[in-house]
Amino acid sequence: MTRFVPAIILILLLSLWAFGVNPITGCEIIARGAFGGEVGLSRTLVAMTPLLLTGLGMVIAWRAGMYNIGGEGQYIIGGLMGASVAKLHFGGPGVILLSTGLGGAFYGALAGWLQVKRGVHAAISTILLNFIALQILAWAVTGPLQAPGTTASQTATLEPDQMLARWSNRTDLHSGVLLAILLSFAVWVLLSYTSFGFHLRLTGENPRAARAAMLNADRIRVQAIALSGGLCGLAGGVQFLGTSGVIDVGFNQQWGFLGIPVALLGGLNALGALASSFLFGALMAGTQSLSRSVLGGDLLIFVIQGAAVLAFLAMRRREQANA
Amino acid sequence: MLDLLRFAAPVAFASLGETIGQRAGVLNIGLEGMMLSGAYAGMLARQTGNPWVGILAGVAAAILVGLLQLIFVLKLEADQVVAGTAINLLALGVTSASYRKIFGESGELLSIPSISNSVLIGFMVLSVPMLTWLLFKTRWGLALRAAGEYPDAVQASGFSVVKLRLQACLIGAAYAGLAGAHLSIVNAASFQEELTKGRGFIAIAMVTFGRFNPAWAFVASVVIGGAEMLQYRLQAQSIQAPPQLFLALPYVFALLVLVFVGKGGRAPGALGIPYRKEQ
Numbered sequence: 344m345t346r347f348v349p350a351i352i353l354i355l356l357l358s359l360w361a362f363g364v365n366p367i368t369g370c371e372i373i374a375r376g377a378f379g380g381e382v383g384l385s386r387t388l389v390a391m392t393p394l395l396l397t398g399l400g401m402v403i404a405w406r407a408g409m410y411n412i413g414g415e416g417q418y419i420i421g422g423l424m425g426a427s428v429a430k431l432h433f434g435g436p437g438v439i440l441l442s443t444g445l446g447g448a449f450y451g452a453l454a455g456w457l458q459v460k461r462g463v464h465a466a467i468s469t470i471l472l473n474f475i476a477l478q479i480l481a482w483a484v485t486g487p488l489q490a491p492g493t494t495a496s497q498t499a500t501l502e503p504d505q506m507l508a509r510w511s512n513r514t515d516l517h518s519g520v521l522l523a524i525l526l527s528f529a530v531w532v533l534l535s536y537t538s539f540g541f542h543l544r545l546t547g548e549n550p551r552a553a554r555a556a557m558l559n560a561d562r563i564r565v566q567a568i569a570l571s572g573g574l575c576g577l578a579g580g581v582q583f584l585g586t587s588g589v590i591d592v593g594f595n596q597q598w599g600f601l602g603i604p605v606a607l608l609g610g611l612n613a614l615g616a617l618a619s620s621f622l623f624g625a626l627m628a629g630t631q632s633l634s635r636s637v638l639g640g641d642l643l644i645f646v647i648q649g650a651a652v653l654a655f656l657a658m659r660r661r662e663q664a665n666a
Numbered sequence: 667m668l669d670l671l672r673f674a675a676p677v678a679f680a681s682l683g684e685t686i687g688q689r690a691g692v693l694n695i696g697l698e699g700m701m702l703s704g705a706y707a708g709m710l711a712r713q714t715g716n717p718w719v720g721i722l723a724g725v726a727a728a729i730l731v732g733l734l735q736l737i738f739v740l741k742l743e744a745d746q747v748v749a750g751t752a753i754n755l756l757a758l759g760v761t762s763a764s765y766r767k768i769f770g771e772s773g774e775l776l777s778i779p780s781i782s783n784s785v786l787i788g789f790m791v792l793s794v795p796m797l798t799w800l801l802f803k804t805r806w807g808l809a810l811r812a813a814g815e816y817p818d819a820v821q822a823s824g825f826s827v828v829k830l831r832l833q834a835c836l837i838g839a840a841y842a843g844l845a846g847a848h849l850s851i852v853n854a855a856s857f858q859e860e861l862t863k864g865r866g867f868i869a870i871a872m873v874t875f876g877r878f879n880p881a882w883a884f885v886a887s888v889v890i891g892g893a894e895m896l897q898y899r900l901q902a903q904s905i906q907a908p909p910q911l912f913l914a915l916p917y918v919f920a921l922l923v924l925v926f927v928g929k930g931g932r933a934p935g936a937l938g939i940p941y942r943k944e945q
Contacts, residue, residue, distance in 0.1 A: 362763065396907040409745045463841060463924040464938075466695055466747045470867040471921045478914035603751055639766030645759025652752035653734075 347608050350654045351622065351647065355469045358646045364637055376632025377625035385514035386631070389586065391624025393418075393578040394522040397602025398609060398616040399530045400574035404451075404465075406534060406611055407567030408547035413454055413469025414575040414599025416476035419424035420446035422573020422583045423480065426488050426498045426590050429505055436507055440522075447576015448569045450476070453567035459561040463569065473599070481592050488590070497591035497636070507585045524617065526574070531613035543567050575599055604648040608655055623648065671787050674891020676701070676849040676862075677699040680869035681876065681883040682793050688873055689801060689805050689825075690834035691814035693938040695750025697737045698866030699757030704846025706761040709778060709857040717781050719849055724847025725840050731757060732839025739835075740828050743940040760857040780855030786848055786863045794839075797880040810834055815936030827854055827941045842866070855913025864917065871920035878934065886923070893919050 359369035377387045397414045404411035411417075424446025425439045454472055457463040481496075483489075490499040507517040534540040546553045546560045546567075553560045577600055581591055605623055609615030626644055633640035672749030673676075680701055687694050694700075708724030731753060738749040801807040811821045813830040821827050849865070851858050869888060897912035 362707050383940070412747075412751060456920075457925060461925050464923075466751075467867055467870055468921060468924065470864060471871065471917045474864045474917040478910040478917075481913075482908045482910035523921045531686075599753065604755070607731060607748065608671065611899075637767070638770065639763040642759055642763035642766065645755050646763060647759075649754070649756030649759055652748065652755070653738060656738050656752070657742060660742040660744065 346658065347619075347655060348622070350658065351608075351626075353650050353652065354647050354650045355626070356619035358643055358650070359413070362637065362640070362643065364633070364640075366601065369633060369637075371663050372633050373626070373629030373637065375629075377629035378397065381511075382514055383628065385516035386628035387621070387625045388520045388625040389515050389517070389624075390631075391521045391620045392517075392523045392585065393598040394601055394605050394623050394627070395527060395617060395620035396578035396581060397575045397598050398605030398620050399527055399602075399613055400451075400548070400571040400578070400610070401522075401602045401606035402569045402611050402613055402616050403530060403534070403543070404571035406547045406605060407453060407543045407564050409458065409564050409568045409571070410464070410466040411451065411454070411469055411568055411571050411575075412466050412603065413451065413472050413572070413598065414578075414602045415595050416469065416473035416599065417450045417572040417575035418579040418582075418599045419473075419476040419480050419595050420450040420579075422579030422590050422594055423483050423488065423575075425580045425583050426483075429501055430488065430499070432502075436505060436584050439505060439584060440577060443580025443583070444573040444577040449578065451572015451575070452565055452569035454572075455565035458568075459565055471606070477595070480590075480594060484594075492589075495591075497589050499589075501584065501588035505584065506588050515586060517585035519585040522581065522618075526577075527613045527617040530574075534613060539563075539566075541572035541631055555631065563636055575602070578602075601644070601648060604652050668784065668787060670888065670891055670895060671790070672782070673895045674888045675790055676845045676853060676865050676882055677869045677872060677890050678790055679793075679841045679845035679848060680866055681872040681887045682790075682840035682847075682880055683867055684873045685876065685878055685880045685883045686797060686801065687835045687838035688808075688937055689814050689833075689878055689934055690810045690831045691817060691936040691939065691941070692739060692831050692835050692838075693746050693750075694838055694842075694870070695747050696731070696753030696757075697750075697838075697842055697870060698862055698864065699750075699754040700728040700731045700735075700842035701846035701849070701866045702754075702757045702761055702860070703731045704843035705861050706765065706846075706857060708843075708847030709850040712778050712851050712923065717783065718886055720851045721786070721844065721847045724850070724943075726763035728843025728846060729836060729839045732836060732842070736832060736835055739940070740831055743942055746938050746940065755881065758860060765857065765859060777856045778851070783848075783852050783854060786844070786852065794881050794884050796920035801880065802930075806830075811934070813941075814936055817936050820840055821943065827943075831941070845869070847882045860942035868916055868920045871924050874933070875920075875923045877927075879912065890916050890919065 356366045359366045421443035425443035428442040429439050452464050454469045457468045458465045468630050487497045488498045508517050509517050546563045605620045606616050609619040630641045630643050704724035704727050707727030711723030712720030722812040736751045738744040809825045810830050813827045816892040817827045850879050873883050875886040
């Protein structure tokens with residue numbers, strides 16, 4: 344992870360320059376937006392939370408050899424499931440979050456089942472499922488989940504007791520960030536120290552050895568992508584319950600996609616994802632500040648992340664050549 | 667009929683090119699990004715007033731993006747899915763950010779004069795026998811298909827697998843550029859962020875559905891074009907059904923196709939596997 348920091352800073356400077364922004368001023372704005380006092384730092388942590396959760400999801404799926412590119416769809420389905428449960432009013436944040444995880448897990452498992460049983464490459468099915476989820480979202484917030492008595496395309500606002508706890512009313516920092524950090528340790532333990540984690544990694548790294556060890560690789564793959572989808576769904580839930588308490592057509596902010604670079608630059612390792620999600624969370628909070636003075640500045644995050652993954656591929660190749 | 671072909675053209679161009687690439691053993695997950703780059707460059711160059719400049723710019727942009735991806739896929743032997751995903755993120759970021767910077771805050775629709783271009787449609791239809799001939803009747807096509815099945819054997823008989831794959835993928839990228847430029851210049855006559863909306867992935871699905879054969883991939887793409895046209899017609903008749911149902915139709919169709927075609931028995935044996943020369 345630390346090896347990539349210089350590369351990412353270089354990419355950041357280059358893309359600022361290419362975008363016609365003075366790199367020094369740009370970095371200053373980004374740094375202030377990301378770390379400037381209580382407000383800046385809490386913005387970084389709030390942006391880091393969904394990145395970490397979707398990133399952890401990608402770590403689990405990709406380690407099992409399942410190319411889950413459907414974090415976006417799983418995030419949406421999770422959020423919608425949460426909104427449906429919230430509408431019924433029979434539980435607090437815990438119950439709603441659980442349902443968001445289950446919703447995402449179901450959507451992930453669907454792609455897993457398609458690959459294992461029908462040979463549909465997950466990289467393609469998950470993308471198609473993303474677009475279907477987007478239409479389900481648009482339909483739900485103008486139909487069954489629309490806030491009653493309004494024409495706005497959004498769900499009803501959550502009750503205060505359905506939202507995640509906050510530390511202070513000056514910032515948006517919510518307790519979801521703690522949940523995400525705890526889960527990154529849980530995923531680390533799961534993958535490194537349990538037999539399920541070992542089987543999962545074996546299935547991804549060496550399917551032949553997994554078969555030789557009499558493992559049911561298909562089943563492990565479906566479980567892995569279900570777990571992955573669950574984490575992405577939870578990301579949707581945490582975002583829903585932690586920030587605005589409302590789901591509208593713009594609910595998905597590409598969090599599911601951005602989890603992929605987070606996981607890759609974290610070396611497909613849970614604790615690595617923790618570090619890289621902090622880095623990208625800071626970049627995200629910073630570029631949001633930048634977008635106030637430079638149109639489209641917040642979109643630079645995609646450029647930086649795409650370039651960072653390519654840098655990661657090139658550097659890994661060099662290491663392999665040297666090894 | 668011409669209307670139908672016009673609707674089908676973006677997916678059809680993309681899937682025709684992708685068939686060639688997949689036959690050589692490369693799964694181009696970055697197809698969406700190449701199409702998007704082609705669409706954006708095409709829209710920018712269309713402002714000159716000459717649609718052909720736009721089309722050429724779209725093709726050129728997609729080839730450049732394709733070359734970037736191929737450095738990783740062929741030279742660095744990187745994972746094809748990872749490299750393609752990075753290209754997609756990059757293309758989305760660069761086109762959206764620069765679009766918003768040049769055309770303003772909203773990044774919403776921008777209209778360019780629409781044209782109807784039967785020359786492009788003609789080229790598309792002609793591409794079907796042309797690519798079929800290249801792939802199945804020439805020595806080059808034989809070597810290319812072998813590079814997708816048994817790369818080691820091809821290398822041993824004096825061909826360069828990397829070179830064959832490079833040629834195949836550049837053809838694929840050029841077609842992706844045509845697809846994107848056709849989408850922004852002819853179909854939409856406008857641009858917006860993420861204009862391609864997953865059409866690159868639908869095209870990949872159509873390649874599987876078409877059993878890795880240009881003619882069938884083309885037929886499958888026309889069916890998707892039909893679904894898209896139907897969606898507009900039905901919406902125009904204001905039928906009592908949520909519009910999202912129709913908008914989701916092409917994706918659902920593509921997914922169902924993959925489910926029922928299943929493992930697509932005829933997939934090239936070495937599809938998606940980076941080729942490493944034996945040292």
